[in-house]
Amino acid sequence: MTDAVHPVAVIAPPRSRNGAAALLRAVVRNRLARVGLVIVVALCAIAIFAPVLAPYSPYDQDLYRVLAPPSTVHWLGTDNLGRDLLSRLLFGTRVSLFVGVVSSLISAVVGVVIGLFSGFKGGAVDALIMRVTDAFLCFPPLIFILAMSAVLGPGLQNVMLSFALFGWTIFARIARGQVLLVRELPFVEAARSVGIPPMRIMYRHILPNIAPPVLVAISIGIGTAILIESGVSFLGLGVQPPLASWGKELRVGFTYLSAAPLFSIAPGVMISLAITAFNFLGDGPRDALDPRLRGDGVRR
Amino acid sequence: MGKYIGIRLAHALVVLAIVVVLVFVIARLIPGDAIMAAMAGSVDLHDPSVVAKVRHQYGLDQPIFVQFAVWLGRFVRGDWGTSIGTGERVLDMFARRLPVTLELFLGATVWSIAVGIPAGIIGALKRNSTLDMAVTAGAMVGVSVPAFWEAIVLIYLFAVLLPVFPPSGYVPLSDGWLANLRAMVLPTFVLGTHSGGLLARYVRSSLLEVLGQDFIRTARAKGFSETAVIVKHALKPSMIPVVTVIGLSWGGLLAGAFFVEVIFAIPGLGRMSVEAIFQKDYPVMQATLIVVSLNVLLVNVLVDILYGYLDPRVRVRG
Numbered sequence: 157m158t159d160a161v162h163p164v165a166v167i168a169p170p171r172s173r174n175g176a177a178a179l180l181r182a183v184v185r186n187r188l189a190r191v192g193l194v195i196v197v198a199l200c201a202i203a204i205f206a207p208v209l210a211p212y213s214p215y216d217q218d219l220y221r222v223l224a225p226p227s228t229v230h231w232l233g234t235d236n237l238g239r240d241l242l243s244r245l246l247f248g249t250r251v252s253l254f255v256g257v258v259s260s261l262i263s264a265v266v267g268v269v270i271g272l273f274s275g276f277k278g279g280a281v282d283a284l285i286m287r288v289t290d291a292f293l294c295f296p297p298l299i300f301i302l303a304m305s306a307v308l309g310p311g312l313q314n315v316m317l318s319f320a321l322f323g324w325t326i327f328a329r330i331a332r333g334q335v336l337l338v339r340e341l342p343f344v345e346a347a348r349s350v351g352i353p354p355m356r357i358m359y360r361h362i363l364p365n366i367a368p369p370v371l372v373a374i375s376i377g378i379g380t381a382i383l384i385e386s387g388v389s390f391l392g393l394g395v396q397p398p399l400a401s402w403g404k405e406l407r408v409g410f411t412y413l414s415a416a417p418l419f420s421i422a423p424g425v426m427i428s429l430a431i432t433a434f435n436f437l438g439d440g441p442r443d444a445l446d447p448r449l450r451g452d453g454v455r456r
Numbered sequence: 457m458g459k460y461i462g463i464r465l466a467h468a469l470v471v472l473a474i475v476v477v478l479v480f481v482i483a484r485l486i487p488g489d490a491i492m493a494a495m496a497g498s499v500d501l502h503d504p505s506v507v508a509k510v511r512h513q514y515g516l517d518q519p520i521f522v523q524f525a526v527w528l529g530r531f532v533r534g535d536w537g538t539s540i541g542t543g544e545r546v547l548d549m550f551a552r553r554l555p556v557t558l559e560l561f562l563g564a565t566v567w568s569i570a571v572g573i574p575a576g577i578i579g580a581l582k583r584n585s586t587l588d589m590a591v592t593a594g595a596m597v598g599v600s601v602p603a604f605w606e607a608i609v610l611i612y613l614f615a616v617l618l619p620v621f622p623p624s625g626y627v628p629l630s631d632g633w634l635a636n637l638r639a640m641v642l643p644t645f646v647l648g649t650h651s652g653g654l655l656a657r658y659v660r661s662s663l664l665e666v667l668g669q670d671f672i673r674t675a676r677a678k679g680f681s682e683t684a685v686i687v688k689h690a691l692k693p694s695m696i697p698v699v700t701v702i703g704l705s706w707g708g709l710l711a712g713a714f715f716v717e718v719i720f721a722i723p724g725l726g727r728m729s730v731e732a733i734f735q736k737d738y739p740v741m742q743a744t745l746i747v748v749s750l751n752v753l754l755v756n757v758l759v760d761i762l763y764g765y766l767d768p769r770v771r772v773r774g
Contacts, residue, residue: 291474294749296711424605
């Protein structure tokens with residue numbers, strides 16, 4: 157339902173066998189996407205080199221320096237247990253990126269397989285699968301994932317599982333929409349006519365052609381997963397102590413807002429930066445790949 | 457148009473049936489029985505007779521299909537059960553908190569439209585300019601910044617550093633509109649920012665698409681001024697998808713209300729639902745999931761019908 161202007165469903169296939177290259181070109185050409193790419197690469201570097209970059213262990217407590225303001229010793233100050241906030245944020249990057257990437261990839265794999273099957277099969281099977289995705293999409297993702305996290309119990313794995321249980325629907329719709337566009341193209345008909353089995357047509361001929369919008373959606377999905385992980389952790393159902401997570405720091409920091417504003421503001425900056433970067437990275441190519449927005453309709 | 461509406465309603469009914477089954481299944485996924493899990497602190501679960509009594513009282517000793525039929529029958533008749541946390545009737549809890557959340561929604565929707573539509577129009581008309589870049593980036597930031605962080609920053613700025621608004625709490629309209637307004641400014645702003653950003657992006661895309669079409673070129677070829685082309689010819693058709701976006705952002709508003717009501721201590725549906733989720737108060741949890749999804753579904757159907765009415769091509773594709 158309401159797929160008439162779905163942000164990703166309108167993307168037309170590039171009709172080229174090298175969709176990934178076209179996508180990369182779109183990223184490089186788009187200013188916002190370039191900014192997004194730089195930030196994402198920087199965040200990945202922070203996540204990988206966190207033990208080298210962090211001045212302290214994220215778990216070392218100094219109860220004599222609780223809620224210390226920023227100083228040359230602790231650049232962002234300390235938290236309520238005297239732990240270095242900068243170190244916890246740097247290590248928190250690992251958690252957020254891990255949750256974002258893993259959740260989004262699981263959702264993408266499951267969703268694309270279902271969407272491919274649904275679009276290629278058509279008929280009653282397609283109608284049933286689409287109604288099931290519609291039913292899932294009736295739940296705002298955060299509310300569904302929050303409810304699932306409560307049911308499954310707190311913890312990182314359950315947040316990722318809850319996200320995947322919901323996230324596949326978005327990828328299924330995108331993949332199915334693209335299959336409907338691609339399956340009528342001459343090269344698919346040609347493949348059918350020479351007797352190539354349906355599974356091979358899906359894997360070899362259709363999948364590469366639907367890759368660009370799926371990759372765009374994965375990028376946006378990572379941002380969404382980071383948002384949801386931090387939201388669920390903020391409410392206390394996500395990452396459990398002593399693991400460092402941006403959402404969890406934000407939640408604890410909120411309690412000390414007057415005394416140590418950076419304690420909650422700094423994690424929020426990291427969350428917003430990461431989500432914005434992945435959205436920029438996904439959104440730029442989306443505009444470039446959308447044939448309706450390619451023309452320059454405004455007279456200058 | 458009648459056939460189109462019929463198909464949409466039939467789809468919606470099928471979706472509703474799947475939603476209802478999903479909600480029932482989610483509540484049954486709680487390890488052990490949901491009721492038993494929630495009552496673990498209040499009854500002696502080591503006593504088999506007590507456990508059997510509670511299971512019988514809540515119908516948990518019935519086959520799963522019977523439990524589903526009984527639950528659905530009661531729900532449809534308005535018997536949404538009793539809250540395990542408060543002992544109150546769930547329907548009464550919803551009725552009491554609904555006006556508060558509706559006030560928040562109304563304010564957020566007005567705010568998002570007031571900001572999103574003009575920003576989107578400016579972005580499209582000044583495409584690829586610095587202004588467009590600022591609008592696009594601003595809209596993206598609006599969409600990306602988490603509501604809970606935005607709320608914290610605003611509380612720090614306007615309640616701690618510069619005490620203009622109260623940091624939290626709700627004042628009913630009956631206690632004075634000014635006090636009510638002061639308490640609702642920050643929550644409304646936070647809740648509407650995301651939808652405002654979303655709206656700005658869609659309006660920009662939609663107007664750009666319309667501006668690239670043949671009838672606009674024709675209007676220009678006829679010698680209309682650029683203002684006339686935009687105001688008389690381009691704006692109206694470009695607003696059609698905006699209807700869909702306002703519908704789509706409804707679900708986002710519901711999710712945002714969860715955080716906004718918790719952070720600002722507003723006694724609405726969102727805060728009630730979060731408390732229910734934490735207490736594993738599953739009658740309230742189930743009712744929340746049903747009400748939220750039904751809300752989104754109804755808005756989607758209305759948007760689909762309205763969209764079909766406004767754009768005949770959608771009806772034909774139907």
